[in-house]
Amino acid sequence: MSTPLLSIKGLTKAYPGVVANDNVSFDIGEGEVHALLGENGAGKSTLVKMIYGLVKPDSGSMSLRGAPYAPPEPRAARADGIAMVFQHFSLFDALNVAENIALGMENPPAMGDLAARIREVSETYGLPLDPFRTVGDLSAGERQRVEIIRCLLQDPKLLIMDEPTSVLTPQEVEILFQTLQKLRSEGTSILYISHKLEEIRTLCDHATILRLGKNVGECTPRETSARDMAEMMVGTALKTPERSGREFGEIALDISGLSVPSPSEFGTSLKNVHMTVRKGEVLGIGGVAGNGQDELLAVLSGEILTAADAVKKDGQPVGRLGPVARRRLGLLTAPEERLGHAAAPNMSLTENALLTGSVREGLESNGFLKWAETQAFAERIIKEFDVRTPGPENAARSLSGGNLQKFVIGREVLQNPDVLVVNQPTWGVDASAAAAIRQALLDLAAKGTAVVCISQDLDELMEISDTFAALNEGRLSAPRDTAGLTVDEIGLMMGGAHGMEVAHV
Amino acid sequence: MIVLEKRPQPSRAWSMATPLVAVLATMFFGGLLFAALGKNPVEAIGTIFWEPLFGEYAFYYRPQLLVKGAPLVLIAIGLSLGFRAGIWNIGAEGQYIMGAIVGAGVGLAFYPMEAFYIFPLMVIAGAFGGWAWAMVPAFLKVRFGTNEILVSLMMVYVAEQLLASMSLGLLKNPEGFGFPGSRNLQSYASAHNAELIEGSGMHWGVVAALIAVIFAYVLLNRHMTGFHIRLTGEAPRAARFAGVKPARLILFCLGVSGALAGLAGLFEVSGPSGQISIDFNVGYGFTAIIVAFLGRLHPVGILLAGGLMALTYIGGEIAQGSLGLPAAAIQVFQGMLLFFLLALDLLTNYRIRAARKEVA
Numbered sequence: 001m002s003t004p005l006l007s008i009k010g011l012t013k014a015y016p017g018v019v020a021n022d023n024v025s026f027d028i029g030e031g032e033v034h035a036l037l038g039e040n041g042a043g044k045s046t047l048v049k050m051i052y053g054l055v056k057p058d059s060g061s062m063s064l065r066g067a068p069y070a071p072p073e074p075r076a077a078r079a080d081g082i083a084m085v086f087q088h089f090s091l092f093d094a095l096n097v098a099e100n101i102a103l104g105m106e107n108p109p110a111m112g113d114l115a116a117r118i119r120e121v122s123e124t125y126g127l128p129l130d131p132f133r134t135v136g137d138l139s140a141g142e143r144q145r146v147e148i149i150r151c152l153l154q155d156p157k158l159l160i161m162d163e164p165t166s167v168l169t170p171q172e173v174e175i176l177f178q179t180l181q182k183l184r185s186e187g188t189s190i191l192y193i194s195h196k197l198e199e200i201r202t203l204c205d206h207a208t209i210l211r212l213g214k215n216v217g218e219c220t221p222r223e224t225s226a227r228d229m230a231e232m233m234v235g236t237a238l239k240t241p242e243r244s245g246r247e248f249g250e251i252a253l254d255i256s257g258l259s260v261p262s263p264s265e266f267g268t269s270l271k272n273v274h275m276t277v278r279k280g281e282v283l284g285i286g287g288v289a290g291n292g293q294d295e296l297l298a299v300l301s302g303e304i305l306t307a308a309d310a311v312k313k314d315g316q317p318v319g320r321l322g323p324v325a326r327r328r329l330g331l332l333t334a335p336e337e338r339l340g341h342a343a344a345p346n347m348s349l350t351e352n353a354l355l356t357g358s359v360r361e362g363l364e365s366n367g368f369l370k371w372a373e374t375q376a377f378a379e380r381i382i383k384e385f386d387v388r389t390p391g392p393e394n395a396a397r398s399l400s401g402g403n404l405q406k407f408v409i410g411r412e413v414l415q416n417p418d419v420l421v422v423n424q425p426t427w428g429v430d431a432s433a434a435a436a437i438r439q440a441l442l443d444l445a446a447k448g449t450a451v452v453c454i455s456q457d458l459d460e461l462m463e464i465s466d467t468f469a470a471l472n473e474g475r476l477s478a479p480r481d482t483a484g485l486t487v488d489e490i491g492l493m494m495g496g497a498h499g500m501e502v503a504h505v
Numbered sequence: 506m507i508v509l510e511k512r513p514q515p516s517r518a519w520s521m522a523t524p525l526v527a528v529l530a531t532m533f534f535g536g537l538l539f540a541a542l543g544k545n546p547v548e549a550i551g552t553i554f555w556e557p558l559f560g561e562y563a564f565y566y567r568p569q570l571l572v573k574g575a576p577l578v579l580i581a582i583g584l585s586l587g588f589r590a591g592i593w594n595i596g597a598e599g600q601y602i603m604g605a606i607v608g609a610g611v612g613l614a615f616y617p618m619e620a621f622y623i624f625p626l627m628v629i630a631g632a633f634g635g636w637a638w639a640m641v642p643a644f645l646k647v648r649f650g651t652n653e654i655l656v657s658l659m660m661v662y663v664a665e666q667l668l669a670s671m672s673l674g675l676l677k678n679p680e681g682f683g684f685p686g687s688r689n690l691q692s693y694a695s696a697h698n699a700e701l702i703e704g705s706g707m708h709w710g711v712v713a714a715l716i717a718v719i720f721a722y723v724l725l726n727r728h729m730t731g732f733h734i735r736l737t738g739e740a741p742r743a744a745r746f747a748g749v750k751p752a753r754l755i756l757f758c759l760g761v762s763g764a765l766a767g768l769a770g771l772f773e774v775s776g777p778s779g780q781i782s783i784d785f786n787v788g789y790g791f792t793a794i795i796v797a798f799l800g801r802l803h804p805v806g807i808l809l810a811g812g813l814m815a816l817t818y819i820g821g822e823i824a825q826g827s828l829g830l831p832a833a834a835i836q837v838f839q840g841m842l843l844f845f846l847l848a849l850d851l852l853t854n855y856r857i858r859a860a861r862k863e864v865a
Contacts, residue, residue, distance in 0.1 A: 301746060302748070303745050303746060322748050322750070323745075323746060323747065323748035324747075324748035327748070333746075335746060337742070339740075340740045340742050340743060341740070341742045341743055341746055342743065342746065343740075343743060344736055344739040344740035344743045344744075345739070345740065346515060346739050346740075347735070347736070347739055347740075351732070351736075354732065355736065355743060355746075355747045356746070356747060358729065364729050367728050367729045367730065368727055368728055368729070369727055369728065369729060369732060371727075394514065395513070395514045395515070397513070397514075398513040398514050
């Protein structure tokens with residue numbers, strides 16, 4: 001076998017209290033698409049940061065085409081032909097595409113030449129992009145293309161991609177995959193980080209699986225089932241959520257003709273949204289983040305008030321009611337942002353239990369707080385939702401993301417809502433906690449609660465929802481039965497591939 | 506290289522210890538300052554902290570501690586409620602003046618009638634005066650989104666002009682031989698906020714300050730409004746999600762702090778000061794901001810901080826007299842106290858760690 005492009009031997013990196021990478025070794029061959037697979041917190045990000053020169057390993061070594069490789073900083077890594085597309089983009093909204101790309105270059109050429117090169121690369125690799133468009137107007141998929149083209153202009157030998165598809169519609173994912181396959185055929189190696197197993201099975205030649213910082217196995221994704229890979233990732237057998245009975249009652253939540261301007265300048269306004277959810281039904285709302293999800297949740301939680309008739313619960317107009325009144329009526333919500341929105345980071349879990357539980361759990365009388373009852377409620381959430389924490393007196397921010405999410409969802413579920421709306425309920429949560437949260441939502445629906453689940457994770461929505469609708473630029477598509485929906489149809493509901501028309505300029 | 510590392514939880518020990526460490530650091534660096542001015546630092550620090558409590562003339566200074574401390578605590582308690590919620594009332598000095606003017610005005614309107622209800626009416630009027638003055642920034646913020654810091658601060662200067670106008674015009678003592686200033690309320694029994702125990706310094710303002718401490722403690726720890734105040738300060742978005750109405754909270758916090766500052770002004774004008782005069786206000790409203798932070802915005806902490814601040818005031822005056830320290834040096838000394846407190850506050854949420862650089 002020929003010398004691998006990049007060979008990693010025994011990389012170890014420890015942070016106070018946690019070993020992020022423990023003796024990790026693997027090779028990436030020339031022209032290979034190598035998947036790095038693992039749950040949140042498995043150490044994927046630390047590992048690629050070491051390869052990209054952002055973090056120095058405590059021990060271990062790397063070699064690039066046989067020569068020792070230890071980049072002191074990202075600039076050195078780029079000089080050696082290693083490029084990286086980050087999960088979070090670093091682009092200036094007010095500048096255009098070419099200006100943004102010029103900013104990241106050591107010696108940017110004249111703007112006209114750069115634009116010509118951007119056009120050339122974008123056509124060669126099928127990444128439609130107009131160099132003179134303002135970045136602020138681009139969709140998430142288009143922004144990602146800016147980052148990819150920025151990397152491709154350096155002619156990299158190894159392209160690192162960190163969770164690239166989390167912001168894309170299925171059609172955009174397809175375009176991306178074609179690009180990556182073209183790159184591979186030209187001999188570029190790709191290190192592809194993801195926890196989406198089906199993607200990895202379609203795209204990658206080889207996979208390294210990390211769990212708790214250790215390399216726990218390798219496989220050839222095409223020959224391994226998604227389930228097997230998931231179990232290697234998690235380390236235990238996975239339980240698929242189950243539900244019994246799909247009988248729906250009367251309409252519990254009814255939104256009609258809802259149009260709301262976004263309160264924030266960079267938000268998305270909701271435009272003429274219609275939807276109904278019946279008792280016992282799970283409505284899944286898909287779509288790329290930033291298409292009105294936060295606004296929809298705020299409209300339902302009562303943080304944004306609307307015309308009274310626009311939102312009805314059990315036929316009763318609630319559009320003018322604030323969050324407390326809606327909770328009293330049994331309409332509960334769990335926002336996406338855990339720290340700072342669903343929970344106050346520096347406050348204890350007991351205080352955070354009070355945050356939404358005061359009305360329905362009777363935790364106050366005449367404005368005076370019942371701390372003993374509140375603590376008991378917090379303890380009940382911790383126990384029933386298996387929240388890992390020494391006790392309810394601990395601050396919310398001391399919990400890991402998954403544990404806090406279990407707490408936040410548990411807090412609403414245990415209040416026996418008539419209608420529960422959750423936004424990205426399993427975002428950043430490990431697979432077993434995610435399964436527990438989904439199961440809780442299904443159990444709630446089985447008891448007759450109307451559940452609205454807003455999520456970017458299509459697999460999740462296919463798994464738990466009865467009906468599916470997609471948010472695209474503040475518009476909600478007509479809901480469809482989930483059974484029988486194809487990926488293509490979902491993609492079209494999500495607005496297809498953004499900005500495709502630019503492709504053939 | 507030194508790095509700051511965020512603690513997973515705020516450190517309880519440090520949050521208790523920082524005020525003490527800040528006081529010690531102020532003593533040390535204040536001592537250096539006094540030494541630079543050519544004074545014996547040990548003697549200067551000793552004069553400031555020891556003389557008022559245990560010195561030869563302590564019998565005179567101890568009551569003064571209550572007289573100076575009470576308005577500071579009363580105002581600081583009110584301010585701390587707003588500060589906890591991120592509502593910054595910087596204009597307590599103006600509300601203090603307005604409480605005094607309105608309260609004294611009501612009392613003087615009855616002159617020379619003697620009746621038991623005059624003083625209670627003055628108390629209500631004083632609270633109303635401060636409340637109304639604080640409602641100006643509150644209303645402008647709620648209605649037009651103005652910055653309450655600027656508006657409340659500017660209202661102080663308006664209040665000061667009004668105070669001068671009152672001393673020279675409407676409230677001027679008709680029997681005052683043309684001197685500016687109102688009648689002296691100390692010689693009007695029904696309106697006099699007299700000492701409750703002769704020679705103790707204990708007047709109604711001290712009682713009100715203690716009640717305010719208890720009220721604030723119960724509010725913050727046992728009541729929904731207090732929870733909402735804390736929640737708004739910690740996580741404004743979570744507070745809206747919990748159902749807090751920001752406008753209502755702004756009106757409540759500014760209203761309470763204005764009313765308490767007004768009360769402090771009333772108790773001062775009807776007691777220790779005695780009359781409305783051009784130089785009636787001496788900066789309690791601003792010093793109370795320091796007291797509020799020195800007490801970590803905690804009611805009991807504010808009580809202790811108010812005492813400490815009163816001590817530096819009185820001790821500072823003694824040091825000016827007996828050691829010839831300039832008044833500015835005392836103010837720098839008090840400023841140091843706030844500086845060190847805020848700087849050391851960092852240790853509650855962060856730990857300092859020596860670390861080698863990650864990237865060469």
